Amino acid sequence: MGEEVFVVGNIPMLGSWKAPTALLMLTSKENYPRWTSSKAVVIEEDHLVNGISCRIAEGNQPEKEMVVKEIEYKYFVKNMKGDIFWERGTINRRIPLSKIKHHFRPGTQLTIVDQGFNMTEVESQIVPKQ
Numbered sequence: 001m002g003e004e005v006f007v008v009g010n011i012p013m014l015g016s017w018k019a020p021t022a023l024l025m026l027t028s029k030e031n032y033p034r035w036t037s038s039k040a041v042v043i044e045e046d047h048l049v050n051g052i053s054c055r056i057a058e059g060n061q062p063e064k065e066m067v068v069k070e071i072e073y074k075y076f077v078k079n080m081k082g083d084i085f086w087e088r089g090t091i092n093r094r095i096p097l098s099k100i101k102h103h104f105r106p107g108t109q110l111t112i113v114d115q116g117f118n119m120t121e122v123e124s125q126i127v128p129k130q
Helices: 045-050 097-103
Strands: 004-009 023-026 052-056 064-068 070-078 084-086 093-096 110-113 125-128
Touching: 045 097, 064 070, 070 097, 093 097, 097 125
Parallel strands: none
Antiparallel strands: 004 023, 004 070, 052 064, 070 084, 070 093, 110 125
């Protein structure tokens, strides 16, 4: 108890790999173990065609402007003291924009379905929101 789950990733809508700007994940007694983000991540049709513009720093290098064609992300848990526990391993979860484009219809909400925390070897699924 007292722990929070977040998602952070390479695009601005997911905090640009900065833990303080990550999206809080929410659940309830009725929905557990299903978690949802605290706000929608909006991907525009233009993003699917041209990519998403991001400012990314690699290692100790200064940030640089990039256009990405794939969303990368990870989950982490933050305890009451503020300690952060990242998913194990160095593999990021990945969703190619082309995979989102396959399901894209203007105004449609899509849900990303992942397996549990630390289960990065299983491919994410994209389904229309019910």
